[in-house]
Amino acid sequence: MQDNAIRRYFHNIWMTVYTILIGMRTSAKYCFAKTVTVQYPDVAPTVQQRFRGFHFYEIEKCIACDQCAKACPVDCIYIDKTGPRKLDKETGLAQGGAMTRYAIDYAKCMFCGLCCDPCPTGCIHMGNVHDMSGYTRQDMIVEFTELAKQGLQTPQPLWMHKDRLPEWAQKRKQEWLQYAYSDDKLTGDNELRREKMLKALEPSGPVKKKKTSEDALTGPAEKQS
Numbered sequence: 001m002q003d004n005a006i007r008r009y010f011h012n013i014w015m016t017v018y019t020i021l022i023g024m025r026t027s028a029k030y031c032f033a034k035t036v037t038v039q040y041p042d043v044a045p046t047v048q049q050r051f052r053g054f055h056f057y058e059i060e061k062c063i064a065c066d067q068c069a070k071a072c073p074v075d076c077i078y079i080d081k082t083g084p085r086k087l088d089k090e091t092g093l094a095q096g097g098a099m100t101r102y103a104i105d106y107a108k109c110m111f112c113g114l115c116c117d118p119c120p121t122g123c124i125h126m127g128n129v130h131d132m133s134g135y136t137r138q139d140m141i142v143e144f145t146e147l148a149k150q151g152l153q154t155p156q157p158l159w160m161h162k163d164r165l166p167e168w169a170q171k172r173k174q175e176w177l178q179y180a181y182s183d184d185k186l187t188g189d190n191e192l193r194r195e196k197m198l199k200a201l202e203p204s205g206p207v208k209k210k211k212t213s214e215d216a217l218t219g220p221a222e223k224q225s
């Protein structure tokens with residue numbers, strides 16, 4: 001009886017030491033493993049090509065058709081316009097009513113990307129910005145129409161508003177601005193993309209009708225008679 005008690009006593013001691021060793025084995029393995037901590041934001045994070053970050057939105061091509069908002073499973077896209085908008089096939093730009101609001105509530109967004117697929121003009125994309133902070137829930141609503149006034153297509157994290165930034169962040173900011181202040185290769189004209197973005201915030205004339213072969217043959221005078 002006493003032997004059993006002594007055996008159980010030492011067995012418990014052994015089990016305690018053994019289970020601690022099992023736990024420490026995992027810890028010890030990581031002690032000698034290569035460090036993988038990325039010193040963000042001093043060092044740029046590596047995001048994969050198919051990463052779905054905060055959206056990248058090209059307001060100049062948006063026809064405010066609501067397809068993205070309808071596809072969104074959590075109803076976090078808000079769109080307002082003053083009138084119908086249509087894509088002018090000649091210029092590749094949307095015309096018609098003004099875009100008065102295009103906003104996404106990132107407190108609700110789950111970055112599923114379902115809003116991008118149905119877009120008929122391909123103007124909403126999942127971007128590569130992965131962080132955004134704010135002090136209130138309201139701060140989580142990104143007004144893309146306001147960003148367009150600054151020539152931006154994607155929200156900037158708060159810390160990126162600082163003057164002193166790591167080199168990679170400065171480069172990225174520069175790239176965003178270069179995009180806005182560059183000629184639009186799509187239309188081949190010399191107008192800066194930023195100006196086109198601003199135009200989307202104002203109502204414009206009706207979309208020019210493309211000339212049909214019938215127009216070319218008959219001419220406008222003959223058509224009236």
Ligand code: SF4
Nearest residue numbers: 072109110112113115
């Ligand atoms: S990523 Fe998903 S949740 Fe976010 S706005 Fe698009 S459809 Fe909605």
Ligand code: SF4
Nearest residue numbers: 062063065066068119
């Ligand atoms: S982003 Fe695309 S789908 Fe959404 S309203 Fe604009 S054109 Fe329509």
